[in-house]
Amino acid sequence: MTYKIKSRAVFASRFAAVATTVGSSVGLGNIWRFPYEAGECGGGAFLLFYVGFVCLLGVPLLCAEFCMGRGTRSNVVGAYRKLEGGRPWHIVGYLGVLASVLILSFYSVVAGWTLEYLVQSVGAATSLSSGLDAHSEFVSLTSGWRPTLWTVIFSAVNYIVLSGGVKRGIERMSNILMPILFVILVAFCINSATLSGFRQGIDFIFSPDFSKITRGTLLSAMGQAFFSLSLGVGGMMTYASYFTDKTRLIRTAGITASLDTLVAVLAGIMIFPAVFTYGLSPQAGPTLVFEVLPRVFSQMPGGIIWSILFFMLLVIASLTSTVSISEISISYLSEETGMSRRLATVVSSGVVLIGSVLCALSYGPLRDWLPFGMNVFNLFDYVASNILLPIGGMACSIFVGWMIDKVYLRKEFGVIGKKGGNTLKILVFCLRWICPSAILLIFLNAIGII
Numbered sequence: 001m002t003y004k005i006k007s008r009a010v011f012a013s014r015f016a017a018v019a020t021t022v023g024s025s026v027g028l029g030n031i032w033r034f035p036y037e038a039g040e041c042g043g044g045a046f047l048l049f050y051v052g053f054v055c056l057l058g059v060p061l062l063c064a065e066f067c068m069g070r071g072t073r074s075n076v077v078g079a080y081r082k083l084e085g086g087r088p089w090h091i092v093g094y095l096g097v098l099a100s101v102l103i104l105s106f107y108s109v110v111a112g113w114t115l116e117y118l119v120q121s122v123g124a125a126t127s128l129s130s131g132l133d134a135h136s137e138f139v140s141l142t143s144g145w146r147p148t149l150w151t152v153i154f155s156a157v158n159y160i161v162l163s164g165g166v167k168r169g170i171e172r173m174s175n176i177l178m179p180i181l182f183v184i185l186v187a188f189c190i191n192s193a194t195l196s197g198f199r200q201g202i203d204f205i206f207s208p209d210f211s212k213i214t215r216g217t218l219l220s221a222m223g224q225a226f227f228s229l230s231l232g233v234g235g236m237m238t239y240a241s242y243f244t245d246k247t248r249l250i251r252t253a254g255i256t257a258s259l260d261t262l263v264a265v266l267a268g269i270m271i272f273p274a275v276f277t278y279g280l281s282p283q284a285g286p287t288l289v290f291e292v293l294p295r296v297f298s299q300m301p302g303g304i305i306w307s308i309l310f311f312m313l314l315v316i317a318s319l320t321s322t323v324s325i326s327e328i329s330i331s332y333l334s335e336e337t338g339m340s341r342r343l344a345t346v347v348s349s350g351v352v353l354i355g356s357v358l359c360a361l362s363y364g365p366l367r368d369w370l371p372f373g374m375n376v377f378n379l380f381d382y383v384a385s386n387i388l389l390p391i392g393g394m395a396c397s398i399f400v401g402w403m404i405d406k407v408y409l410r411k412e413f414g415v416i417g418k419k420g421g422n423t424l425k426i427l428v429f430c431l432r433w434i435c436p437s438a439i440l441l442i443f444l445n446a447i448g449i450i
């Protein structure tokens with residue numbers, strides 16, 4: 001196989017590389033998915049496992065994806081191809097492309113809900129701002145055809161950003177907006193302390209109650225860790241292919257994992273006190289955050305402004321993530337099949353659009369279509385997050401741990417002579433033994449074998 005050498009974009013600075021990577025990982029996964037998964041799976045105990053998985057699996061796997069992407073400067077399929085030495089490992093890459101399409105399908109729907117809430121808050125004359133009955137409000141928003149419209153609008157915005165190219169589009173947004181989102185989240189956490197359910201909410205999320213752990217909890221916590229860190233499908237690999245040689249991989253992995261986890265914890269502090277204050281159930285599922293937040297905003301002074309600001313930032317955080325998910329299939333199509341980047345963007349957005357329309361309708365007209373007992377939205381989420389991401393992660397850790405040449409790894413991790421040698425040894429040990437066996441054990445646990 002020969003490769004066309006194309007001149008590829010690179011991120012302009014080390015800061016941009018970190019900001020963009022954090023931008024990919026921080027998104028709806030932290031603010032929408034984490035609270036509802038934690039709520040369904042027992043709060044504190046879930047958080048504990050989640051943080052454990054981020055450290056034990058997340059950081060080593062981030063390093064593994066980074067080194068494959070940066071060293072080969074390729075998309076996920078191409079990276080495996082260049083390093084596999086004639087074995088068929090690039091199939092893992094195809095799996096990643098498939099998972100990215102599933103993820104983007106339901107992700108765009110949630111981003112569409114967010115967009116609708118943003119527009120409603122700007123309109124402010126609606127019941128959203130009064131927050132009287134957020135549940136029926138949400139039900140009326142998600143049933144019917146309206147979510148489809150918002151999903152399509154969001155996808156169009158995503159398409160426009162993608163057409164701007166990697167550097168211009170993504171970099172600018174991440175650099176400016178991520179810090180603002182962070183500040184706003186802290187403000188909401190401070191506001192949480194004024195709510196009557198503050199203690200109860202904090203207890204729920206920070207004191208682990210192991211009796212609430214069920215068979216699926218470990219798998220869900222692991223799936224959430226992969227999802228939130230954009231791991232397992234080559235998302236981080238694809239981004240790392242735009243890093244310069246100066247980017248320090250282990251440090252970037254550490255910063256990304258810490259900030260991403262911090263944002264999830266902040267989201268927990270923001271949501272759970274409100275859940276208890278307003279007498280809601282933490283087990284509401286994917287709709288949780290959208291039912292809770294309007295009530296929080298309605299009791300804050302200047303609630304409409306907060307609401308606009310929050311949903312605006314959430315739309316943007318989603319956008320920095322959807323751009324990164326889209327990049328997986330676009331870079332694959334344009335580099336492996338010889339399509340132009342423009343055509344690749346059109347093809348991949350078109351395929352995802354079909355998936356996201358199905359997901360958008362699955363809380364409305366397709367409500368009763370339940371393949372494997374779940375609606376399409378939940379099915380896509382479950383298959384991608386709890387099955388494909390961990391499998392992809394396991395394959396990547398085995399590949400980097402066992403198959404890749406040590407000289408390559410020493411170069412990527414900047415090991416010169418003895419300097420940094422031990423860190424690399426620990427990393428390789430984790431990738432060879434700990435990550436694959438932990439993932440395997442959790443799968444066996446989930447299906448009831450252990």
Ligand code: TRP
Pocket residue numbers: 024025026027028029030103226227228229230231232233235236321322324325
């Ligand atoms: N991590 C992002 C979030 O938390 C979602 C995401 C972006 C993602 N790129 C990905 C998930 C690649 C899996 C794979 O919102």
